Every structure is written in structure tokens, then in C-alpha cells.
Amino acid sequence: MIDVLFLPMVALALFIGLLLLALSQDTQRRRIGHVSLSPREKAQRRMPAAGILAGCLLLLIWYEGGGFGTLLWIGLISAAALAVSLLLAWRPSFFSIGSRSFS
Amino acid sequence: MRTAFAVGGGYLAASGAFGSFCTLSVVAGMRRSEAVALGTMLVFVLYLILILWVFAVGALWRPCFVFMLMIAVGYITAFYSGSGS
Amino acid sequence: MEPDFRRSMGWLHTWAGLVLGGVLFAIFWMGTLSVFDKEIDLWMKPATRMVSSDHALSFDAFRSSLEEASRLKASFWAITLPNERDPVLHIRLRVGARFHNHDVNPSTGRDLPDPGTLGASGFIYPFHYSLRFRLGEWLVGLAGMAMLVLCVSGIVIHRKIFVDFFTFRPEKKPGRMLLDLHNVAGVLGLPFHIALTFSGLVIFGAVYFPSGTHAVCPHERACSDEDIKVSLPTPSEKLVVPFTSLDEIAVKARSVWGHDFPESIIVFNPGTSASRIRVLRSDRNQVVFLADKLVFDPTDGHLLSRQPPLRPIARTERFLTGLHLIRFQNWPLRWLYFASGLGSCVMIATGFFFWLNARRRKQGVAFGFRLVEGMAAGSVTGIVIATLAFFVANRLLPLGVNFAGYDRAALEVWAFYFVWLATFAHGWLRPRRVWIEQSLTVGGFALGAVLLNWLTTSDPLWRTFLLRYLWPVAGMDTLLLLGGGVAFWTGSSLARRARETAYD
Numbered sequence: 001m002i003d004v005l006f007l008p009m010v011a012l013a014l015f016i017g018l019l020l021l022a023l024s025q026d027t028q029r030r031r032i033g034h035v036s037l038s039p040r041e042k043a044q045r046r047m048p049a050a051g052i053l054a055g056c057l058l059l060l061i062w063y064e065g066g067g068f069g070t071l072l073w074i075g076l077i078s079a080a081a082l083a084v085s086l087l088l089a090w091r092p093s094f095f096s097i098g099s100r101s102f103s
Numbered sequence: 104m105r106t107a108f109a110v111g112g113g114y115l116a117a118s119g120a121f122g123s124f125c126t127l128s129v130v131a132g133m134r135r136s137e138a139v140a141l142g143t144m145l146v147f148v149l150y151l152i153l154i155l156w157v158f159a160v161g162a163l164w165r166p167c168f169v170f171m172l173m174i175a176v177g178y179i180t181a182f183y184s185g186s187g188s
Numbered sequence: 189m190e191p192d193f194r195r196s197m198g199w200l201h202t203w204a205g206l207v208l209g210g211v212l213f214a215i216f217w218m219g220t221l222s223v224f225d226k227e228i229d230l231w232m233k234p235a236t237r238m239v240s241s242d243h244a245l246s247f248d249a250f251r252s253s254l255e256e257a258s259r260l261k262a263s264f265w266a267i268t269l270p271n272e273r274d275p276v277l278h279i280r281l282r283v284g285a286r287f288h289n290h291d292v293n294p295s296t297g298r299d300l301p302d303p304g305t306l307g308a309s310g311f312i313y314p315f316h317y318s319l320r321f322r323l324g325e326w327l328v329g330l331a332g333m334a335m336l337v338l339c340v341s342g343i344v345i346h347r348k349i350f351v352d353f354f355t356f357r358p359e360k361k362p363g364r365m366l367l368d369l370h371n372v373a374g375v376l377g378l379p380f381h382i383a384l385t386f387s388g389l390v391i392f393g394a395v396y397f398p399s400g401t402h403a404v405c406p407h408e409r410a411c412s413d414e415d416i417k418v419s420l421p422t423p424s425e426k427l428v429v430p431f432t433s434l435d436e437i438a439v440k441a442r443s444v445w446g447h448d449f450p451e452s453i454i455v456f457n458p459g460t461s462a463s464r465i466r467v468l469r470s471d472r473n474q475v476v477f478l479a480d481k482l483v484f485d486p487t488d489g490h491l492l493s494r495q496p497p498l499r500p501i502a503r504t505e506r507f508l509t510g511l512h513l514i515r516f517q518n519w520p521l522r523w524l525y526f527a528s529g530l531g532s533c534v535m536i537a538t539g540f541f542f543w544l545n546a547r548r549r550k551q552g553v554a555f556g557f558r559l560v561e562g563m564a565a566g567s568v569t570g571i572v573i574a575t576l577a578f579f580v581a582n583r584l585l586p587l588g589v590n591f592a593g594y595d596r597a598a599l600e601v602w603a604f605y606f607v608w609l610a611t612f613a614h615g616w617l618r619p620r621r622v623w624i625e626q627s628l629t630v631g632g633f634a635l636g637a638v639l640l641n642w643l644t645t646s647d648p649l650w651r652t653f654l655l656r657y658l659w660p661v662a663g664m665d666t667l668l669l670l671g672g673g674v675a676f677w678t679g680s681s682l683a684r685r686a687r688e689t690a691y692d
Contacts, residue, residue: 007520022354031357067475067507068518074383075524078376078531085354085372106203110330122399135404140505142400143393147386151336158200159193181403 006063007072010056014080017052020045022084032092053077108167109157116170117150119177126184197341204341205539206560208334210567211319213536215328217571218316219384220529221308223514223522226273227660228308232582233291234645235303239657240275241295247434247453249297250279253290254431257281258459268452270294271472272517275657304587304596311578311601317392328388329396335385342374349375366542373535380528381535387512390505431458432489434465440491441467441482455486464492472517476503477510540564561622562615569626570611576633577607579668583640624686627679634672638665 022028024045026036037045056076061069121142128138157166221228230237250267257265260283268278277292291300311320318324343349353375356368374381394401434453441450454466469480476498483492498506510516514525544561551557581603589596615622641661642648649669652662 018354025351025354027351028354065474067510068516068521071475071511072518072521072524074379075521075528078380078528079524081354081376082372082531085356085376088354089356089358110333118397118399121397122403125400125403129404134499137499137501138404139394139400141501143390143397144505144508146393146397146400147333147336147389150333151340154333154337155197155200155340158196161192177399181399184403 010060011076011080013052014056014076015083017049017056018081018084020049022088024049028088031088105157105163108163109154112170113150113153113157116153116173117146119174120149121146122177123180126180194345197344201338201341201345202543204334204338206543208331209536209540210563211327211331212335213533213567214319214571215316215331216529216532216536218312220526220533221575222313222316223526223529225308225313227664228312230660231641231664232305232307232579233303235300236276236291237647237658237661238275238293240270245269245277245294247438253279254455254458262458264454264456265458266452266454271451276300301587305582305600306597317388325392325395329392332385332389335381339378339382346371346375363542363545366538366545370535370538370542373531373538377528377531377535381532384512387508390508391512431486437465437467437484437489440484440489441469444482444491444494445469445480470515472515475510475516476506477513477515478506537568540568558616558619561619562612565615565622565626566608566612569623569630570608570615573611573626573629573633574604574608576630576637578604579637580633580640583637583644624679624682627675627682631672631675631679634668634675638668641665
């Protein structure tokens with residue numbers, strides 16, 4: 001059971017991490033109609049985002065081994081980032097809900 | 104002109120450097136297969152840097168000089184290792 | 189200096205992309221398909237669609253084939269067991285300069301009928317690294333270096349990589365949107381583009397840069413197997429020696445390795461005193477590409493030599509090789525490779541489209557523009573259509589057909605090249621309309637391939653989905669349907685936009 005759900009869960013975690021990262025960027029905030037953040041607020045969002053991404057890498061390496069873990073991390077991060085970009089492009093309303101709960 | 108110089112000259116220079124790198128590391132006590140493997144990985148990076156350098160630099164005489172030097176070093180090491188063994 | 193540097197990199201990016209983009213698209217497209225080469229083989233060779241047998245196979249069951257090989261004075265005879273991706277047992281031998289390849293049904297031990305096709309592993313995969321012509325590897329190598337140059341110069345001219353990391357704006361003007369797509373595909377896939385290009389170059393490193401090997405190995409034979417210490421004397425004396433049991437050797441190999449069973453056994457110079465048996469294990473549970481070799485003496489079956497464990501540098505090189513060849517068994521990762529490969533194709537294609545779009549208004553009728561448009565059409569949608577035509581021809585041509593001296597496998601390849609050439613011509617003859625028409629053609633061919641697979645093999649999608657051993661076929665059909673759908677959608681939206689601009 002864990003085997004089947006492991007990768008989707010990691011992918012979801014990466015997605016959330018990248019989402020936090022995107023929502024800390026002025027360009028993306030302007031596009032979805034949010035005010036810019038102060039440098040301190042940006043750091044507050046970027047630290048956990050970086051933590052999630054690094055944590056996922058460690059988790060993957062621990063679970064899948066060094067070679068597979070790294071390659072899977074690279075592949076999944078690309079896929080998750082693509083998902084974030086497409087969501088920002090076509091469903092910005094999704095983010096207003098998401099970012100309100102963060103800000 | 105610049106393109107031909109970058110692709111051709113860069114190739115010869117990288118190739119020469121690769122040859123002398125392998126010779127020198129074997130002389131320094133490295134295993135032959137490992138010297139070639141390491142050199143193979145490095146030579147592509149070197150070639151890439153050389154190509155970009157040719158396109159980035161204003162005057163061509165500097166890369167031209169360096170390339171000739173690298174090719175010459177490649178030939179000299181090849182000559183010495185050839186006569187030594 | 190700073191803006192100058194950026195300008196020169198921009199110039200380099202444009203021209204390198206324009207000149208070698210077509211070759212790069214061909215390489216990346218064929219490479220992406222090669223990720224699933226065995227699965228495509230199963231689709232193209234219906235006779236090999238079989239349940240993989242569970243019972244342990246005996247190598248000695250193929251003794252008669254080995255004896256036949258020694259009668260023919262083969263220089264080697266090799267047997268490869270089926271694995272998870274390939275249900276068929278393969279026997280390969282070389283007699284003189286000719287290679288013979290037999291696909292064998294592992295449960296009956298009988299030869300399968302000639303599939304009459306090169307399949308993906310015989311056509312698409314070699315196309316990926318050699319473009320299937322002499323010295324093609326050199327063009328691939330040049331394109332590979334160009335890809336690295338394009339990656340670096342692309343980063344330099346892009347500037348705001350992190351600010352625009354997630355920026356994709358489909359609502360903007362087409363030019364802006366194409367550039368966004370090019371950037372997103374380029375930046376998000378950057379580790380993939382660089383890792384795969386670099387490792388591909390390193391695999392062929394000895395071909396592209398022979399100077400290193402020449403410098404340290406004056407005599408090639410002396411060097412090639414330095415670490416294994418196998419001497420393969422030339423087969424001079426013809427002396428039939430009795431063969432030890434191959435199964436016994438397999439058991440011995442297993443006891444050396446622990447639990448793994450040999451994947452393949454190669455007998456060099458069978459039937460002569462110079463014969464050697466090499467047993468290979470392929471560890472599919474690690475990225476490092478390691479064909480662990482054991483060498484046995486065929487007369488009494490004692491172990492002659494074993495490959496020593498890899499040291500760090502060799503291990504790094506084997507890791508790069510393994511990362512590129514994807515011989516390992518990891519389905520999620522395989523799919524990620526496929527998706528990333530498609531991403532690379534999208535990046536190259538949008539690079540072309542952006543160039544065309546930026547110049548269409550000003551120089552749409554100029555000769556140079558039309559030349560590039562035809563080139564781009566042939567190398568992007570054209571090769572996709574040609575590949576699909578290859579699949580369609582595979583399902584349309586009856587087995588054993590022969591035309592003008594070419595057998596079925598060659599005819600399929602001719603279909604590929606003929607259609608590919610036609611797409612270039614089409615691009616030059618019908619500017620503007622070419623994209624709409626070729627998108628619709630892609631859709632048509634993809635649907636046609638699925639339909640033909642259903643009609644000619646009676647393996648329709650609902651059946652292949654239910655049976656585990658037919659999943660590769662189901663996967664291919666599904667992807668063809670999806671791709672065909674996307675192509676139809678693209679073609680029709682392009683046509684709609686063309687109509688709207690015509691009325692304006």
C-alpha cells in the first residue's frame with residue numbers, strides 16, 4: 001500500500017512546495033491579483049518551501065536508493081513545476097483560495 | 104568563419120588536451136581505463152567551454168593562440184609517450 | 189562587455205538552433221520513443237505477444253542450436269533469457285560478417301516466425317544515435333554539442349530564470365505564449381536536457397575523441413579488456429571440444445553472485461579450442477549500468493575470471509551510461525523519462541515556431557523564411573508523421589511481402605523515408621496551411637494505427653487493458669489515441685484561428 005502511494009504523495013508534497021515558492025514571487029502574485037510581500041514575508045514562505053523540496057529529496061534517496069532517488073526527484077520536480085505553471089495559467093482562482101489560507 | 108574555428112579548432116584543441124591528460128595521468132599512476140573514463144567526461148565540458156569562448160570573445164587571436172598551444176602540447180606528449188614505451 | 193556577451197550568445201542560440209534544431213528534434217523524438225522500445229516491439233511484432241513463462245528455462249535445451257553454430261564456425265553464439273519487458277528468448281550468432289537473430293518462444297523452444305520488421309529496437313533506437321547512415325554518429329555528436337551550447341546560451345539570454353520560473357501565459361499573443369512555452373519546457377527540463385545530452389556524448393566518447401585511448405593504448409586489443417584479463421585467441425585450430433553443460437555454468441555463476449541468475453550467456457568461437465564462455469548478469473535494481481561478467485572454460489566449466497568491483501571513476505562513468513540507457517527496472521522513472529523527452533521535443537519545436545512567428549509578418553514570402561518553414565515542418569510534424577506511417581505500414585503490409593526486391597522490413601523503412609520526404613515537400617509547397625494539414629495528418633495516422641492494430645491482431649483496447657501481458661500494447665494504443673486527439677485539437681484550433689484572421 002505504501003509502495004503504491006509513496007510516489008504520488010511525494011509528488012504532491014513537491015507540488016505544494018513549489019506552489020509556496022510561486023506564491024512568494026511578485027510576478028506570480030501580481031498575475032493572480034495579490035499585493036506584493038515584504039522581504040520578511042517572502043523569506044517566511046521560501047524557507048518551508050525549500051525545506052519541503054530538500055526533505056523530499058532525502059526521503060526519495062532513503063526509500064529508493066541514491067541513483068533512483070535523485071533521478072526520480074529531478075523528474076517529479078519538473079512534472080510538479082509544470083503542474084504549478086499550468087494551474088497559474090488556467091486556474092488562477094485556485095490560488096486565491098490557497099494563498100488566502102497562507103497569508 | 105568563427106563557427107568553423109569554434110567547432111573545428113575547439114575539437115582539435117580539446118582532443119589534444121584529452122590525449123595529453125590521459126598520458127600524464129597514466130604516467131602519474133592512474134589506471135589506463137580510469138584515465139580514459141575520467142578524461143572522456145571532462146573533455147566534453149572542455150570542448151563546450153572552448154566553443155562558447157570563441158563566440159563570446161571579441162578578438163580571435165587569444166583563443167587562436169591557446170588552441171595552437173593545446174594542440175602542440177597534445178602532439179608533444181603523444182610523441183614522448185610513443186617513444187618512451 | 190556584458191550586453192555584448194549576451195548578444196553574441198543570442199546570435200549563437202538562434203543560429204545553432206535553426207541549423208541543428210531539426211537534427212536535434214529527430215534525435216530527441218526517436219530517443220523518447222526508445223524509452224519504450226521493447227513495448228513498441230511488442231506492438232509491431234504481434235507474434236511475440238505472449239504470456240511470459242514462469243518455469244525456469246534450461247540453457248541446455250538450446251544445445252542443438254549451439255552445436256549448429258559450431259558447425260557453421262560462428263565467431264560467437266549468444267542466448268538471452270526473456271525478462272519483464274521482453275517475453276521472448278533471443279539467440280544471436282555471427283557467422284563471418286553476418287549476424288543472425290532468432291526470436292524463440294520460451295515455452296515451446298521453437299523459433300517464432302520472421303516478424304518482417306525491424307521494430308523499434310531495430311529502427312527507432314539506432315536512428316536515435318546514428319540517424320541510420322554512415323558517420324551519422326558524428327552528426328549526432330555535433331548536434332549533442334550544439335544542444336549543450338544551446339542550453340548554456342539559452343540560460344544566458346533568458347536572464348530572469350527564477351522570476352519567470354512558473355510563467356506561462358497562454359492568454360497573451362501567440363509569440364509571447366510560444367516563448368513562454370519554450371522557456372518553461374527549457375528551464376523545467378534543464379536537468380534532463382543536460383544530463384541526457386552529456387551522458388549520450390560520454391557513451392560515444394571513445395568514438396568522438398579517440399585521442400585519449402590512442403594516447404594510452406597503442407595496441408587496442410591489449411587495452412580493451414585490461415581489467416578482466418580475458419584473452420580471446422583467434423580461432424586458428426579447428427578442434428571440436430566437448431561442451432560442458434550450460435546449466436551447470438549458470439548454477440555456478442549464481443553461486444558466485446549470490447542469488448541472481450544469469451541474463452545471458454555468450455559462447456565465443458564455439459567448438460574450437462579457443463572457445464570461452466562469458467556469463468552476464470544485468471542488475472536491473474540500480475542505475476549504474478553494470479554487466480557483471482564471468483568467464484568460464486567450456487571444456488570443464490571452471491571459472492577463469494571475474495570482473496573486479498568498480499572503482500569510483502569507472503562507477504561514475506557507468507552511472508552516466510546507465511542513466512542514459514535505462515536498462516533498469518523502474519516504471520515510474522521510465523514514464524518520467526518519456527514525459528521529459530516529450531518536454532524536450534516541445535522545447536525544440538516551440539523554438540522553431542517562435543522564430544517563424546516573429547518573422548512571418550515581415551518576411552513571410554521571402555525565400556529564406558519559406559525554406560526554414562519547410563524545414564521546420566519536415567523536421568517537427570514531419571518526423572512524427574513518418575514514424576506513424578512506419579507503424580501503419582507495419583500493420584498494413586502482409587507478412588512475407590516482397591516488392592521490387594525489398595523484403596517487408598525494408599519496405600516499412602522505405603515508407604518512413606518516403607513519407608518523411610513528402611512532408612518536407614509539403615512544407616515548401618504549402619506555406620501557412622502546412623501546420624494545419626500536418627497536424628490533422630498526425631491525428632489521422634495515429635487513429636489509423638490504433639484501428640489497424642485492432643483489425644489485424646484482434647487485440648482491441650478493451651482486451652489489451654484486461655490482460656497484464658498485453659499492457660504494453662494497451663499503453664501504445666492509448667498514447668496513440670491521446671496524441672491523435674491532441675493533434676486533431678491543435679489542427680482544428682489552428683484552422684479556426686486562420687479563418688478568424690482571414691475575416692479580419
